[in-house]
Structures are given as structure tokens and as C-alpha cells.
Amino acid sequence: MYQEMILQHYRAPHGRGLPTGPAVHEGARKNPLCGDDMRVGVVLAGDTIAAVGFEGRGCSITMASASMLTDAVRERPVVEARALAAAVEALLRGEVVREELLGGDLRALAGVAAYPQRVGCARMPWLALLDALEEARGTRV
Amino acid sequence: MYQEMILQHYRAPHGRGLPTGPAVHEGARKNPLCGDDMRVGVVLAGDTIAAVGFEGRGCSITMASASMLTDAVRERPVVEARALAAAVEALLRGEVVREELLGGDLRALAGVAAYPQRVGCARMPWLALLDALEEARGTRV
Amino acid sequence: MTDMTHTALAPRGDFPLLAANPLLHYLDSAATSQKPQTVLDAITHFYGTANANPHRGAYALAAAATDAYHEARETIAQFLGARDSDTLVFTRGTTEAMNLVANAWGRTHVQAGDEIVITALEHHANFVPWQQLAKSAGAQLRIAELTDDQQVDLDHLASLLSARTKVVAITHVSNAVGSITPVAEVVRLVRAHTSALLVLDGAQGAPHLPVDFDALGVDFYAFSGHKLLGPMGIGGVIGTRARWEECQPWQFGGDMIEWVHDMDSTWNVLPHRFEAGTPNAADAVGLAAAVRYLRALDMTAVRAHEVALLEYAQERLAGMDGLIVYGPPADARSGVLSFTLEDVHPHDLATILDQHNVCIRAGHHCAQPLMRRLGTSATARASFYVYSDTRDVDALVHALVEAQRIFAPVDA
Amino acid sequence: MTDMTHTALAPRGDFPLLAANPLLHYLDSAATSQKPQTVLDAITHFYGTANANPHRGAYALAAAATDAYHEARETIAQFLGARDSDTLVFTRGTTEAMNLVANAWGRTHVQAGDEIVITALEHHANFVPWQQLAKSAGAQLRIAELTDDQQVDLDHLASLLSARTKVVAITHVSNAVGSITPVAEVVRLVRAHTSALLVLDGAQGAPHLPVDFDALGVDFYAFSGHKLLGPMGIGGVIGTRARWEECQPWQFGGDMIEWVHDMDSTWNVLPHRFEAGTPNAADAVGLAAAVRYLRALDMTAVRAHEVALLEYAQERLAGMDGLIVYGPPADARSGVLSFTLEDVHPHDLATILDQHNVCIRAGHHCAQPLMRRLGTSATARASFYVYSDTRDVDALVHALVEAQRIFAPVDA
Ligand SMILES: Cc1ncc(COP(=O)(O)O)c(C=O)c1O
């Protein structure tokens, strides 16, 4: 599970810091088991994620997952970000996910599936992202 | 346990019916396990039990024990009745009780000791008697 | 005479206590059932391979414990017809389950002037919690009376139902006399006249009848593992999500919380919200093995086996002098033979039967309100299960005749 | 370095799970203990020879069940120093025990304006029941703070005590950091300033220290069987007769009643009054076997063994970079090593240790209020018991070094 890819993201996470300004939509999740929390903020430009960042504390899996998330969804259409979240979820459940659906660093999370107690750690940023997108949808009306 | 002696007392119990009059002291016990109840009444003449009787429903062991009780304590000093109650208690616990302390029909109750679940049945009239004697002591002041 | 072989539905050899005591006639399964070896093995296997505190550890052994506990919940929920296994909350047994519902739902929903309806058949576990809730809330307890053969009098029940009724708590099957409640009709009546919480005491339903919670239409269904071949110390209650959401937590502690602030707390989701503290995972795993055993026997076959034994017993006892058997006919009765014998007190019966290696129960069967209505303080009760067979019935009949002989009036 | 052989106090071979996994280093005994074969045998033996519903049957098998349950109560009460075994009430564990006391005593004695005193060390099981009682009664919850090494600050505790204090509930031993409460001093303080109910959470006391209830001077002492080599699903609370008599029944049902009238009921005597429903006799018998096993080891030796392991661990870890160990010195600490390691999240630690077959706990240990005060969301915790030895500690140290290597900053 502790591949170099995960450790790199953990040591120097990308996308740290929430975007600022009035157009930011935020999602927040907490893990009662370890007390960790994770906030993900997005700014949309039309149907595209113009800016994304996160704030929070957590284990290496949570931090790496958040870091990769910001790389993966920045400047992507919302619908693709949602699809990516679904693909990560499938990966974490141990399902086979095709390279076209989920590529790059994120595949490093596949090893987490073998540690069911840790799946929640990897999932947390993605749930926060979905919350943020949900909130954005709500305000757009 | 079901010796002929017990069955005889059960079929035709002695001392049925409470003594009447203002001087009667009563004790009552109920067994929540089977819903049975037992009342024992005494009339004292000085320190002696002048009259005794019982009223109640119960199994053969309860009824036989009550019947034998009335035979055994009628016209006996209160202190001897108490000693008898203690001797019966010892018998029911499976202890060896000398003939001088406890004679007659009552020894038939010895068999009950082998059935711990039934000891309460045999004990009930004696507890009611002790309650009645206690009540008598209270009113005499 | 009913055409029946001696064969039990389940081999005695599967049950260590019965196997070790070939002459024992255990006819007290309504009090607690004997356990098949597979249940004992499941418990031992859990402790030997997966013992850790579920939910709490981040290591593989703890994950194994959590998985085993989770699978037990799924197996048991499925056996009782609940597709959504998270709606099954584990308790020590039916008694704790009823206290849970009476507190978690009752305390916040039952107020002065409201009414709680139960029946005269109820076990104390489904009687006293409601009686005491009514007392402390200033509500009124209404008791549905019985027909002459100890079935719930549906007309009387209907007459008690009104907009004031907040809870209807009723037994699925009476432990004392075996009456089976016609659940569909009760559901229809209750839903037609009230918006009350409808709680079924399934302590004797789950072991003896096929149960399909999702189809029953009741709000809560409680049961005890030890009565359905499972270990002591485990049981539960299944509820609809909608009703669980109306409940407040009852016991507080680990696992049931989300966040504990100094002055207040928030709660975990179903089912954990109602399971405070280290769960009894080992016995849940044991109970899962028990329901797998029962599923293999098939609950329809279990029911048929008990009806056949009951009919065999009734035929063998027909014409016995002074025998009064309580309860409805076999098609509306679980495998319970509750009776009195003239001139022989039930406790004497139990002792004499015990001397003949026949284990029956004598007493009020935790149903004093019913006993008062029967006009007796106690009955004798023989009850059957999957390992019972006609030889058990024969031994019962033989010992009853013997008891009658011993106690026969001398001048008769 | 402390002079210690590898030998555990109890042979690993006595514990089926450990025997089957010779490479496993189980260091999560504060969560739940492993079970010796003798405990599993006792349970199996009960089901195979004495299985019936205690208290309820008039046949020999039921008497055997009743006797076994009764003897278990006597054995366990005696082990914990309670001469009057009827003052031991069985529950599922500490959590249910605390809820019992908070309801049975608390609800009738704590009123608006009263105060309940707990400490910042408490497990949620001894925190949330009192917090919620205070909330519903309109009473005030007061939290005694800690010294810098996480012991209860006795001066602060004393400052909270007054005539308004109705309950003082405090842990005997902290599960999260191991601090041992100086009970005698607490008793002196509480009795000097209040007439409060004094409740001890013995979940970590009973397994790790000699306990003499009659000498302690507290009102209630709660414990969990599964933490002291016993099975899951059983535990209890010992109280003084005087305090039990001030309690109202909490759960209602069979066995706890005397008479059930239609509109009210009367109650059975101690301990039955507080044990509603079919008891978990099998697991009580299992727990009795566990305390017999511990008695043979001798609780003073158990305590000495844990202190020695703790000291050995501290020496081996001395000087490890970035390691923070919580809790007081070994003489005031149970066999618990609670720590954080710089740059490595406790969950990552637990996973890496798990990859080295070392089972530890990472998280808030059901003590969120304590974690807030430590300024961390979680710690890693290794905890020892009778089967632990220095090899377990060596494996722990080795895996920690490995974790540190993996997570070391690249530029360091
Ligand atoms: C100090 C302490 N109190 C209470 C508890 C709760 O015990 P249980 O979960 O067995 O009810 C525990 C263990 O979980 C504990 O360590």
C-alpha cells in the first residue's frame, strides 16, 4: 500500500489550500474513528472545475488521495469529476477499473482495497468533493 | 420424595382452616414461581400455641408440610415451635437432624432436600408460621 | 393415530447434550433450546481465529472480527426476511429488545392521555416494559382479552384501537399456551384505526415459524437467539428505517457515538446508534450458525414437524381423566402443550416427570396476567422443537399416567 | 536494561488464537483480551451438560443451569473482593453497567441544579451516560482536568466537589493512556466533601490490578468480562446493598418481577431485580473460568508482569526520534503504551505494524474528550497482558523503526 507514489503525495501534497472568493463551494467530511477532517473547495466556470484545493489533516492515504484528487479534477468538466469519483470508489472496493476511466497517479490507491479499515481514509476527500459539487448544484438552481 | 406419608397429608391435610377470633395472629407467604400462597394462623395462650391452622393452595409438598406443621406445633411452647422450624430448615438443606429435635411425620420431608427447586415449597408454611409468631410478639409489646 | 415415524427432524446426534443423554426427554424448548455442535464450533472458531474488538482496530485481526460480526448480522437479518440488514439491532434477547423499543421510541412518543395496547397473552417481557412506560408517562394501558381457547380476541382488540393508541405490542406466538397471532389481520386492524407503533414479540415466532419481516407489515420484530438453537446472550430487534429514525438512543457509550463534545454528543448511524459498547460478536456468530442450521432444515418443515408432534400428543392424551389442555387447535398453535391435571399440582407433575427423565416446565411461564385469566396459578407445559420425536411424547404420556396413579385419591 | 526473560506470565499455548499464530504479536488487549482454552471449554461444557433456562425449571437439568449460573456469580464476586455475591449484577459489559447505574440510581436521584463529576480521562462508556443524564435532568456536568502526565488532577477534582455533587464517576484505569486512579485518595476526597454516589469504571481495573471491592470504599464497580480473558457478552457491576436499595429497576421482564398485576408490578430481590430476561448463563460460566485462570496466575504477579514489560518497552524506545509517550510513569500506569510518532499518522503506524504482524490500536480509544486535551486526534496504543512477552515488544520496536524509515522526510 505504501508505494512511493503515495508517500510522495503525502510528503508534498498538491492543491493544498482552499480557493478563495465568493464563488467557492465547499464540502467537508470528518472521520470519527481517528478525528481526521477534510475540506475540499471548488470554483466552477460553467460546467468546468476552474479551481480546486483542500484543507485538512489525515493519514498518508487521506492526504495522498486529496493531493491526487486536485491534480485529477482541476479544469475537468463536473460530469467527468463525478465519473472519476465513481471510478476511485470502484478501485477502492477492489474492482477492476479500466485505464481509460482512471489513469495516472490515482491508480496507486488500488493497494488500499486490501485494507478495508483504510478505505474510508482514501474515500474521504472524494466524498468532500461530491459534497462541494452538490452544494454548487444547489446554489446554481 | 413422594412417600406415602406425604401423599396422605396431601390428600387429607390436618389443620385446615384458620383459627377465628380477635386473638389470631397470621402470617402469609406467596411463591411467585408458581403463584401458590399459604397463610398460617395461631392463637397463643401465654407462651404456648393454643390453636393453629392454615389456609392456602399449593403442591403436595407445601400442603403436606403445612398439615404436618399444625400437628407438630399445636399446644407447644412458642420457643419449641421456633426450634422445630429451624430443624425443618436444616432437614431441607440436607443436614443430619437428630431424632430428638425432629421426630414423627416431619422426617418425611427429608426427601425434599434432593430437589433444591422444591425446597421452597416445603419451607413456605414454616416461614408463614414464623411471620405469625413475629406478629404476635409485636402486638404483645 | 397420526402416521408418524419416530424420527426427529434434526438428528439428536447433532446436539451434544442430547447425544450425551440418550434417555433424556427435553420438552422445555420454549424456555431455551438445545444447541447443535455447529453453533458451539462457530463460537470456538471465532475466538480461535478472529477474536478482536470489532469496529475499533486497524489491523487484519480486527477486520476479521468486524467482518464476522457484519456477516452474522446479514445472515440473521436475511433469515428473518429483512433485506436491509442494518435495520437489525443486536441485543441480549427479546427482553432487552422490548426495553429498547419502549425507551428509544416510547419515551419520546407516548404522552399523558395516550394509550398502549397489549394482550392478556403477553410474556412479562412484552408486558411490564409497556405497563411501566404507561405508568411513568401517564398513559393508559389497555389489555386485549382472549377467546375461550386463548387466542387474542380480535373484536376486543379492535374495540381498543383509536387515535389515542400510540403503541400496539403483541406476541407473535404465546410461550405459555402456544397461540399464534394472525399477524395479517392484526396489522390490518391496527393500520386501519391508528397510526400506532406496532411491535411484535417474536421470541416464539422466530424459532418456530417462517418469518418474513419485510412482508409482515409490523414496525418492530424482537427475538432471542437462545430459543432458536443459538447461544445465550444474543438476540435482537428488526425495525423499519422510518421507525428507527424516530428513535432516540437509549444506551450510551462506545461505538454508538459519532462525536463526543464535553457537553453534548452526536450519534453514529444505524445499527450502531443502538448498540452501545463492545458487541457480543462471538455469540452473534454462533447465532448465525444456528440460523444456517435452521435454514437447511427449512422453517416450513420445522413448523410441520411441530404440528405433527402436537397432533400425535393430543391423540395419545385424548381421554385422559382430569386433563385440561389450553390453547387453540394445532393449526393455530405452536409446538406447545400447556395443561393441568386434576389433583396433581404442576410442580408435582414436573418433579415426577423429571424422575422419568422428562423435562417440562411448571409455573406461570412469565405470564401471570394470563394465568389469572385461566383461573390457575400455574400450568405444566411441554414444548417441542426440531430434535423432539414421538418417543419424547410417549415418555411424557407414560410419566403423566404414573403421576396420576401416585396422586389418585385413595377412595376413588 | 531491565533483566527480563522472554517468558510470558501465561503460556501462549493456553490461548488457541495465539497458539495457532505463533508469529502474531497481539498488543491490543486493552480493547479485548484473547481467551484461554479453559474458558472456551467451560462454555462448551455448560451447553453440553447443563443447558436450560436458569431459575425457571423444576427439573434436574434446570437446577444444574441455575447452580452453574449461581456458582459463576460467586466465583466472580469473590475474585473482585465482594463477599456478598448477590450484590454482583450481571450485564453485557461495562457500558451496560454504567447505563444501568445512571438510570437505576441516577434518574431518581439527580435533579436540576445538581452536579455530576467525571474526569477528562473517561472512556465514552463512563462519559456519555452521565453527560446525557445531566442534560435530561438539567444537572451540571463537571469535568476534572488532568496533570501534565494525564493523571486526574486531584486538586482540581477536589475543587469541583460540593454538597451539590450527586455523582462522581471515575475510571479506575484509563484505557487510552493507562493512568491508574489513586482510589483511596479519591474516596477520601469524595466522602469528605459530598454524599455523592461514587462509581468506578473498572473495565481496565479488574483485568490488570488486584481488586478488593469490599475494601475500596466505592459504591459501584463496573467491569467487562471480555477484557479479562472471558467471553464477550458478559460483565457486571458490584454495588453496596445500601446503594442497590436506592435503585429503581431499569429493564423490565422475566426473572426481575415478583408479581405482575394488570396495572402495576412488584419486584424480585437482588440481584435478580436488575437482571431482566433470560440471563447469559453460559458466558457467565465462561467468565468464571477466566477468573479462576487469573486467580491461579495471581493478580499481583499479573500487575508485576505488566510493569516489567512496560519498563522494558520504555527502555527499548528511549531516544527514538519524534516519539511522544503519554501517561504517567510505570508505577502509576497500567500495561498501556500510548504514543504518537512525528510525521507518521497513527493509522499509518497501525497498518505498517500490522504488516509486521504487530496488532496495535490507533484512534481516539473511545476517549475523544481526552484526545482534545492532548491536542491530537488520535494516538497509537500498544497494550500488554498475561500472554505478552518481550518478543512482542521487540517486534513493536522493530516495526516502529521501519515505519519511521518509510515515512522519513526525503530531504532529512
Ligand atoms: C475504561 C473503559 N471503560 C469502559 C469500557 C467499555 O467496555 P465495554 O465495551 O466492554 O462495555 C472500556 C472498553 O471498551 C474501557 O476500556
Ligand SMILES: Cc1ncc(COP(=O)(O)O)c(C=O)c1O
Ligand atoms: C413470548 C416470549 N417473549 C419474551 C421472552 C423473553 O425472552 P428472553 O428471556 O430471551 O429475553 C420469552 C422467553 O423467555 C418469550 O417466550
